[in-house]
Amino acid sequence: MKINILDAGINYRSGHHYDYGLKLAQHLTQTGHDVHVFGYAGMDGKVAEEFSAVCGLTKLFQTYQYAVINSYDWYAGEFLQFQRETIAYAIDLQSVREADLWIWPTILPQQLNACAALGVKTPMVGCVYWDPGVEAKTIEAKLWRSALVAARGGKVPFTLASVESELRHRFMPIVANGRFAVLPQPVEGPPIAAPKTALKRIGFFGHQREDKGAKIVMPLIQQLITDGYAVTLQNSNREVRVPDVPGLDVLGYVDDIAVPIAECDLVVLPYYVEQYRARGSGVLMQCLALGIPVAAPFGTLPGRIVEQAQVGPLFTATWPEPIYRAIKSAEQSYAAIAANAFKVAHQFNKRNGVARFASALLAAVE
Secondary structure, eight states: OEEEEEOOTTTTSHHHHHHHHHHHHHHHHHOOEEEEEEETTTTOHHHHHHHHTTSHHHESSSSSSSOOOGGGGGTTTTHHHHHHHHHHHHHHHHTTTSEEEESSSSOOHHHHHHHHHHHHOSOOOEOBOOOOTTTTTTTHHHHHHHHHHHHHHTTTEEEESSSOHHHHHHHGGTTOOOEEEOOOSOOOOOOOOOOOOOOOOEEEEEEOOOGHHHHHHHHHHHHHHTTTEEEEEOOSSSSSOOOOOEEEEOOOOOTTHHHHHHOSEEEEEOOOOOHHTTTTOOOHHHHHHHHHEEEETTTTTHHHHHHHHHHSSESSSHHHHHHHHHHHHHHHHHHHHHHHHHHHHHHHHOSSSSHHHHHHHHHOOO
């Protein structure tokens, strides 16, 4: 099959755009498909080299996936962004080669709207990773509905998809054609050899940005080190600039994130509730695949997953003291938490992985 992977977020060697996109391209190519990736025009040279070694690559999209809304206008930024980026994406998409299938590993409403404006007739599937605020009828949710209605009216053969079943429930009230698939996670172990036995090393992983608690991490880490814990701090997007603290291992981008995560006895997700009420976490999925206990906030999708699986403590607020208390409470019941995490890992890997993710994507199209 001739497959185009379209992702204006493929830019740096970090995040799910890079990770999921490269894994997907590798698997589809290895299984005999003719794959071509269309990424951001300003893509990092190292990223371009890695994708080019796997399949065809074009630095296509002039608009980056995460353009700042206020750069369009301080008041009507969402509307102007939707209008202008619809036009920009439509222009770029006219250069895309013919194919049997278009895959958008992460799709935005303006990208779907551009497909509707062009009258795309190639079957396509696009993944979403957060609730735009459907129940609250936010501007973003209404723009999504606008794009979904336009695509249905233009008879674009599209399917929305997500690796989180909760997002299907949140999106379905506005999905005009009723097509929404739930996919396996493109993450797999193998699990660690045996359950963890003691809480000694605590890890913080991923892109250290504000909505992930970056501003409150260092005071917490300092307290943990004072208590005698070893700590790993990673920032996948750029070098972490922190004081040289004994007991703190600092990492930038890591080729195989599973390796340092597996060395930890507990991974903390200091995410803010508002941003993660219905947003998943790739770091959490990696922990579940390996069998590593996790601490996460109440009121979030990661927190609900952690609580349901009983693989770690929850904290009430993204602030050093509540997180610290949660970690100390986990230490009291650590053997049970670690045993559950180990059990969950074996179940997780039977249902997920890149091969299952890719197969489900192909099966989801009209």
